[in-house]
Amino acid sequence: MTLERCLAAWRETIDAALEEALAPAGGAPVRLVEAMRYAVFSGGKRMRPALALAACEAVGAPAARAVPFGCALELIHTYSLVHDDLPAMDDDELRRGRPTLHVVFGEALAILAGDALLTEAFRLAATAGRAHGLDPADALAIIGVLAEAAGAAGMVGGQVLDLDAAGRPADLALVEAIHRRKTAALIAGAVEVGARAGGAPETARAALAAYGRALGLAFQIADDVLDATAPTSVTGKREGGDAALGKATYPAVLGVDGARRAARALLAECHAALAPLGSAAERLRSLASFVVERAG
C-alpha cells in the first residue's frame, strides 16, 4: 500500500473513533459538543495518530492497539490550536481555511471547548487502557507520556516561550527551545505512545525515541517553511502569518534555504535512528520523508 492510501485509511479509522468519542450524548451541553466537534472535524491530517499507529506497527503489533491513544493525541493537538488562536494569544481568525472556533462560538466557549478536549483526551486514554487488553501499567505510562509532552515542560511551555519571544530578536537556540517544546514534544510523544501501545521492548523504544525527537523538529521546520513560502490556499492560514506576528521561526534565523537544509539533516537522523528496526519501520521512514518534503 502506498503511504497516501495508508494515511487515508488510518485517517478514516481515527475519524470513526473520534466520531464515537465525541458523539452528542451523555450529560454534555449540546453547544459545547458542537464546538468541540467543529474544532476536531475540520480537515486535520491526523499526522500524530498516524505516527502512533505506524510506531505501533513498527514494533510488530496491530495498528488498532494504538487507535484510542491516537485519538487522545489528536484531541490534545486540537485543543492546543483552539487556545493558540484565541484573541489573547495569536488572535487568528482563520484555521484550515475556516473561521476559528472563537470567531464562530465566542471566546468563552472556545476556552471551555479547549479545556474539554484536553480532558477528553485523558478520559479516552484511561478508558482504552482499561478496556483494551493492554497491560494497565503500559496504559499509565502512555498517559504519563501524553501529559509530559502536552504540559508545562512540553507544548504549553513552548507556547509560553513563543509568546514571550514574539517581536524580539531570536537566535537559533531560542527557536529550537521553543519548537522542541511547542511542536516536537507531542510529535515525539506520538511515536512513544505508539511504541508503548505496541509493547515495544526497551531497545526499540530507544530507537523510536531518537526518531521521534528528530522528526518533531523536522516537522516544525517544514511547517515554518510552508508558512513563509506558501499562499493561504495551501496553508489555510493567514499568509506570512508568522512573520507578521514577529514569530521566532527557523526561516527567520536560518533563511528559507538554511531551514530546508536543517530539515533534511534531521530527516537523515530519522532514517539513521530507525536502522535497528529494519524493514518493519518502512512506514515510519516514508512518513518522515513525507513530512519534510512538504517544505520542498
Added chain:
Amino acid sequence: MTLERCLAAWRETIDAALEEALAPAGGAPVRLVEAMRYAVFSGGKRMRPALALAACEAVGAPAARAVPFGCALELIHTYSLVHDDLPAMDDDELRRGRPTLHVVFGEALAILAGDALLTEAFRLAATAGRAHGLDPADALAIIGVLAEAAGAAGMVGGQVLDLDAAGRPADLALVEAIHRRKTAALIAGAVEVGARAGGAPETARAALAAYGRALGLAFQIADDVLDATAPTSVTGKREGGDAALGKATYPAVLGVDGARRAARALLAECHAALAPLGSAAERLRSLASFVVERAG
C-alpha cells in the same frame, strides 16, 4: 483529633506534595511555573483533597495512599478557578482576597497556566499510579473518574450552562443541572477517587458515591448562600458577585432560607448514605457538617 486539626494536618501534607509537584525545575519556563504556583498557593482550603483522604481512611486504608490523587483534584479545581475568572468568562479581579491570575500575569499566561495545571493533574495521577504500590487498573479507574468529573459532562459542561444561564430567569431544575456538573461532579469525584485509592469494595463504593453526590450539591448551596450573605472580608471575592452577574444560584430561586433548608436536607442524605460504613466514616460525617454549617 478534632476536624480542624485533622484538616490542618492534611492541608500541610497536600501542600508539601503540591510544592514538590510544582517545584521550579525541569524544562518548564520560569514565568509559567510562577503563574501556576501563584494560583495554587493562594490559601485554598484543600477541601477536595481532604475529602479524598477521608474517603480513603473510611474504607480502612492509610490516607497517604490518596495524597497524589488529592493533589490532582486540587490542580483541576485550581485550573477551573483560573479559567472561570478570565475576562471572557466571569471577569473576576479578586479571588481569595488577591488579584486574580490574569490581572497579575496577563490573559495569555492565565489561559496557559490553567492548561498546564489541568495537564499536570493527569501527569501526577499517572505517575502516582505507577510508583505507589496501587493496582495500575485502579489508578486508570481513578484517572477516568477525574476526567469524567472535570470534562464536558462534568465541570466544564457546568460552566458552559452557567454562562448560558447568566442574566436569564432560572428555575430550580436549571440551577441543579448547572451545579451538579459545575461543582458537585468534582466533589463527588474526590470522594470516589479516595475510595478507589483505598481499594474500597463495591458496596462501600456505592455508599460513598451516594454521599459524594449529596455532599457535592450541599457544598455548592452553602457556597451560594455565603456569596449572597457574607462580606468580601469573609469570601475573598467581590461582594454579592453572583447576584451582580445575574447568576443562576440556589438563593436566587429558593431564597436564602430555602437554600439553607435544602443544604440541611442534603446533609441528612449524606449522613444516611454513610450508615453502612459505621464509625470508620466519622471523619466524612463531620466534614459534611462542616461544609454545610459554613452557610449558617
